[in-house]
Amino acid sequence: xxxxxxxxxxxxxxxxxxxxxxxxxxxxxxxxxxxxxxxxxxxxxxxxxxxxxxxxxxxxxxxxxxxxxxxxxxxxxxxxxxxxxxxxxxxxxxxxxxxxxxxxxxxxxxxxxxxxxxxxxxxxxxxxxxxxxxxxxxxxxxxxxxxxxxxxxxxxxxxxxxxxxxxxxxxxxxxxxxxxxxxxxxxxxxxxxxxxxxxxxxxxxxxxxxxxxxxxxxxxxxxxxxxxxxxxxxxxxxxxxxxxxxxxxxxxxxxxxxxxxxxxxxxxxxxxxxxxxxxxxxxxxxxxxxxxxxxxxxxxxxxxxxxxxxxxxxxxxxxxxxxxxxxxxxxxxxxxxxxxx
Amino acid sequence: xxxxxxxxxxxxxxxxxxxxxxxxxxxxxxxxxxxxxxxxxxxxxxxxxxxxxxxxxxxxxxxxxxxxxxxxxxxxxxxxxxxxxxxxxxxxxxxxxxxxxxxxxxxxxxxxxxxxxxxxxxxxxxxxxxxxxxxxxxxxxxxxxxxxxxxxxxxxxxxxxxxxxxxxxxxxxxxxxxxxxxxxxxxxxxxxxxxxxxxxxxxxxxxxxxxxxxxxxxxxxxxxxxxxxxxxxxxxxxxxxxxxxxxxxxxxxxxxxxxxxxxxxxxxxxxxxxxxxxxxxxxxxxxxxxxxxxxxxxxxxxxxxxxxxxxxxxxxxxxxxxxxxxxxxxxxxxxxxxxxxxxxxxxxxxxxxxxxxxxxxxxxxxxxxxxxxxxxxxxxxxxxxxxxxxxxxxxxxxxxxxxxxxxxxxxxxxxxxxxxxxxxxxxxxxxxxxxxxxxxxxxxxxxxxxxxxxxxxxxxxxxxxxxxxxxxxxxxxxxxxxxxxxxxxxxxxxxxxxxxxxxxxxxxxxxxxxxxxxxxxxxxxxxxxxxxxxxxxx
Numbered sequence: 001x002x003x004x005x006x007x008x009x010x011x012x013x014x015x016x017x018x019x020x021x022x023x024x025x026x027x028x029x030x031x032x033x034x035x036x037x038x039x040x041x042x043x044x045x046x047x048x049x050x051x052x053x054x055x056x057x058x059x060x061x062x063x064x065x066x067x068x069x070x071x072x073x074x075x076x077x078x079x080x081x082x083x084x085x086x087x088x089x090x091x092x093x094x095x096x097x098x099x100x101x102x103x104x105x106x107x108x109x110x111x112x113x114x115x116x117x118x119x120x121x122x123x124x125x126x127x128x129x130x131x132x133x134x135x136x137x138x139x140x141x142x143x144x145x146x147x148x149x150x151x152x153x154x155x156x157x158x159x160x161x162x163x164x165x166x167x168x169x170x171x172x173x174x175x176x177x178x179x180x181x182x183x184x185x186x187x188x189x190x191x192x193x194x195x196x197x198x199x200x201x202x203x204x205x206x207x208x209x210x211x212x213x214x215x216x217x218x219x220x221x222x223x224x225x226x227x228x229x230x231x232x233x234x235x236x237x238x239x240x241x242x243x244x245x246x247x248x249x250x251x252x253x254x255x256x257x258x259x260x261x262x263x264x265x266x267x268x269x270x271x272x273x274x275x276x277x278x279x280x281x282x283x284x285x286x287x288x289x290x291x292x293x294x295x296x297x298x299x300x301x302x303x304x305x306x307x308x309x310x311x312x313x314x315x316x317x318x319x320x321x322x323x324x325x326x327x328x329x330x331x332x333x334x335x336x337x338x339x340x341x
Numbered sequence: 342x343x344x345x346x347x348x349x350x351x352x353x354x355x356x357x358x359x360x361x362x363x364x365x366x367x368x369x370x371x372x373x374x375x376x377x378x379x380x381x382x383x384x385x386x387x388x389x390x391x392x393x394x395x396x397x398x399x400x401x402x403x404x405x406x407x408x409x410x411x412x413x414x415x416x417x418x419x420x421x422x423x424x425x426x427x428x429x430x431x432x433x434x435x436x437x438x439x440x441x442x443x444x445x446x447x448x449x450x451x452x453x454x455x456x457x458x459x460x461x462x463x464x465x466x467x468x469x470x471x472x473x474x475x476x477x478x479x480x481x482x483x484x485x486x487x488x489x490x491x492x493x494x495x496x497x498x499x500x501x502x503x504x505x506x507x508x509x510x511x512x513x514x515x516x517x518x519x520x521x522x523x524x525x526x527x528x529x530x531x532x533x534x535x536x537x538x539x540x541x542x543x544x545x546x547x548x549x550x551x552x553x554x555x556x557x558x559x560x561x562x563x564x565x566x567x568x569x570x571x572x573x574x575x576x577x578x579x580x581x582x583x584x585x586x587x588x589x590x591x592x593x594x595x596x597x598x599x600x601x602x603x604x605x606x607x608x609x610x611x612x613x614x615x616x617x618x619x620x621x622x623x624x625x626x627x628x629x630x631x632x633x634x635x636x637x638x639x640x641x642x643x644x645x646x647x648x649x650x651x652x653x654x655x656x657x658x659x660x661x662x663x664x665x666x667x668x669x670x671x672x673x674x675x676x677x678x679x680x681x682x683x684x685x686x687x688x689x690x691x692x693x694x695x696x697x698x699x700x701x702x703x704x705x706x707x708x709x710x711x712x713x714x715x716x717x718x719x720x721x722x723x724x725x726x727x728x729x730x731x732x733x734x735x736x737x738x739x740x741x742x743x744x745x746x747x748x749x750x751x752x753x754x755x756x757x758x759x760x761x762x763x764x765x766x767x768x769x770x771x772x773x774x775x776x777x778x779x780x781x782x783x784x785x786x787x788x789x790x791x792x793x794x795x796x797x798x799x800x801x802x803x804x805x806x807x808x809x810x811x812x813x814x815x816x817x818x819x820x821x822x823x824x825x826x827x828x829x830x831x832x833x834x835x836x837x838x839x840x841x842x843x844x845x846x847x848x849x850x851x852x853x854x855x856x857x858x859x860x861x862x863x864x865x866x867x868x869x870x871x872x873x874x875x876x877x878x879x
Contacts, residue, residue, distance in 0.1 A: 041836070042844040046664055071839075074572045081575055082735055102575065164454075169558065171569045199557060204474045207552040207565075210842045214446055215553065217847055219455035220473075233845045292845070336388060340559045 044069040049290025056282035090265035101325035122316040130258035134293035137252035138178040139245040140223040167225040182253035195338035235306040251315030355689035366733035400545035403483035411491035433489035438818030441549040447643035478554030498532035517625035680812040682757035756816035771804040806873025
């Protein structure tokens, strides 16, 4: 009997100890500062750059980095706007250059103090609110096994009415808007005529990047709007070499993705530390094979073999952000009118 | 007798909560102010009106064609037994949960530029360019999605045919055609207006199909404009306004559809019987066979294309991956509570409606209109885009300090609400019929509440099974709402699929689609058989 009682007491002690140690560990857990980053889903997914960047950052910050993933760049911004000043986000990561103006206007962002002088974007980076984290160029992709007569410029794509083209809607997708700006910087005031010509041999205009790209992979079009880096994915992951980017003698239009800190970040120091981290090696070296984009600083061995075989831009086009935010609506209407004729 | 009896108060409270949340969340949308233009500038854009007329036109055509094919096919499926018939019917109920993009790719594999059909035609020396992109493609995809749905609902309305009528037709020596003309058709006709409205609204607010197969912004719908206003222009007032326009137009169509179709009532006669003694002839056999073959030739190939990834190594790899099962778990964690919630709301609707039907039977004053209104009120839900509903709910809850921790409950709620129209459609006719048959018996013997439910259970369980099956698979397949509230913790199966496709992993995405459809099939079977019992309906 005595024995049994002591056994029970021992068990109770064990349970108590277990509970206590749990409470202690919970306490430690709670005291670890947390950083919440809103981003788009493919960035945070298991095969995206997110998880590795999380590990790299947590190794030096003694904190916990949490991603909240939304469906698109537009989704991130909508969410932050809906939440307003009480947003749980410390950082928004994954807005594109075209959303920058609207995001600044919302008054929800804080200025950064990151030194961006080493940034390798086409034109020197100067922005008080945003830090770029990766870059790429919009391009039309073709399948070399199927398309023999390859165009060499955007103009040849537009004017070759035999060529079946798929692109994305500028109203609902980033590449679509990229093409709109690309067309505008190549054709200027004659863009509406060019859109009209293009619409004669457009297979379809999809809502997002993946709808169009999947249709292209099924053979529904000769060329599809994507990025110059797309072929690298097929080479590195699938070992397929037939997908290539159409060269653009007029120059490519760049895509730059940016991050910003929120004014009401719960932990401003930690958020600022992350903003600095974006331009460090621990972040940038994961970009190439995680996000299939180019890093924005010079890093050693950051790029796998396949990236050197990609179409390199001879010339890069660009429109001022101020002009874009002012004219965007008008240009979308111009496109809409031209292609619904 | 007071208007409401205390017995229906709990049900009335559920309905009141349901309506209050709906109105409050939509109201929250209208409180948002922006400096962008007024409603007048939105409505004066000619593009919106072009969209509207195209939406109406394609929705009308899609609906008419879907129903037109569904009627003969239903009759064939009612009369003929063949191997795989049950499986086919289960497949039919899944057409609503196949992720749109996956179905579109399935259609492309068959009808596309390098598709099987054009390869086959080239093989026999016919050069045809299938005009997949444009109105034709939209109609093709919409018929693919909605014709099976129409068949399901028509079949259901035909299960209400009393055995006595079929017996009588047999005694009178009706031919196969006569049975269709004089027995099946009148029953089908009764459900046509509601099927028409259901499919019309699904097509009217169709989104991904129209954008992918439409061939450009010329073919677009109002729903696209709503999505765009909400997600890319951050113009909530414009999105609300366009939603109102959508509701107004659909209500107008609904008004005309119901106005010019005669009011019909189901028979009160006793339990149904599916034994078929109809006189057969070789002519009717040939006609039935060819209808069936044509339908299968149209419907099956894209399904086969969707299922082919199941035979790849990648499929096994996907099945063994942990994230896959995590996504399955999340999906089920959303779908089951949302199904329960949906059933609770639906039964509350039914309880109140039955109470008024009971009153109409005994009193001079008719309350049937109320029961009818409840039955059709589900349609209004279909007209409001789920994204708009979720945004409203978010705006309502956020000031209360409920945000992502609460995201899960919002998703469950919105999913339950979105599946309600389908569940009401299945459940209400059966429950109404019970009330009209046994109302006097119940009153005379004072059978109420739980006892009444126990008595009715054998008669209604088939419908309940079918309703819960719809509720669970529709929430499982949903991805519209979850996108707005998405977070790392809430990665459901459809969302996982789109993440994969969104990062070039098209083939793995196709495997997830097979898994999703497979799970839906299993859940569907489970619900219809274990809840539905031995008279299970598919």
